[in-house]
Amino acid sequence: MRQLWKSFVSIASVSGVIGTFTGLAVVLVHEFQWTRELPLAVTTLIIAFAIGALGNYVAEWVRHAQTAQRVFIAHAHGQEALARALADEFRRRGVRVWRAEERIKPGQNWRIAVEVAIRDADTVVALLTRTHSDAISQEIAAAKRYGVRVLPVAPPDSELPQELADVSVLKLTETDPAAVQKIIKAVRDTAA
Numbered sequence: 001m002r003q004l005w006k007s008f009v010s011i012a013s014v015s016g017v018i019g020t021f022t023g024l025a026v027v028l029v030h031e032f033q034w035t036r037e038l039p040l041a042v043t044t045l046i047i048a049f050a051i052g053a054l055g056n057y058v059a060e061w062v063r064h065a066q067t068a069q070r071v072f073i074a075h076a077h078g079q080e081a082l083a084r085a086l087a088d089e090f091r092r093r094g095v096r097v098w099r100a101e102e103r104i105k106p107g108q109n110w111r112i113a114v115e116v117a118i119r120d121a122d123t124v125v126a127l128l129t130r131t132h133s134d135a136i137s138q139e140i141a142a143a144k145r146y147g148v149r150v151l152p153v154a155p156p157d158s159e160l161p162q163e164l165a166d167v168s169v170l171k172l173t174e175t176d177p178a179a180v181q182k183i184i185k186a187v188r189d190t191a192a
Contacts, residue, residue: 018048070096071187072118072148074139075127082179083127089180090187118142123187128154128161128169137161149190153183 071090075083080101087097098117104110118124124143126136140163143150152169154160160169170186172179 069094069123069187070098070121072098072121072124072139072143073127074124074136076129076131076133076136078129079127085180086125086127086183089184093184095187114139115142118148119146121148123149123151123190125183125187126150126152126164128152128158130155130158132159132161137163140164151183151186151190153179153186 073083073087083099083101087099087102090097098121100110100114103117104113118139119142121143124139126140128136140150140152140161144163150164150167152160152164152167153172154169155173156171170183172182176182
């Protein structure tokens with residue numbers, strides 16, 4: 001889908017440039033009756049310029065959207081407040097965030113939605129609890145399968161899933177007031 005959109009934007013930009021030069025050529029080269037054809041030539045030039053400018057604006061917006069970091073937040077029940085605070089702070093910093101509670105619509109196949117979101121993410125932030133969660137383990141396994149970075153965040157005495165045996169874990173207590181900032185810094189540092 002991204003490639004299709006990128007192609008559309010490129011075509012729009014090129015069309016705008018071609019239209020602009022065509023309109024300019026008509027105005028400069030073509031011998032025409034000034035009173036009848038000049039308004040048409042100027043209108044063509046203005047429309048072509050507007051299309052080119054719009055195409056460039058859309059292309060810049062797409063470039064920004066594609067370069068913005070994408071984070072998938074996986075969390076167990078009981079971690080909703082931290083996940084929400086983390087998502088809000090990431091968004092304030094221009095990071096694209098995916099959380100199941102915000103994205104999965106009623107009737108949608110949640111397994112497919114989660115799988116696609118993980119595949120498209122740059123980093124999966126896994127907020128772990130003291131007890132094991134099969135859902136989080138599956139999300140971590142999917143991230144590893146797609147080569148997506150995993151940043152596990154866990155209380156110091158938590159039980160870690162087998163999928164994290166080879167990954168460094170960010171240990172945080174549940175009452176740490178700077179938890180969100182520490183997670184953001186860890187994601188930024190691992191992305192560099």
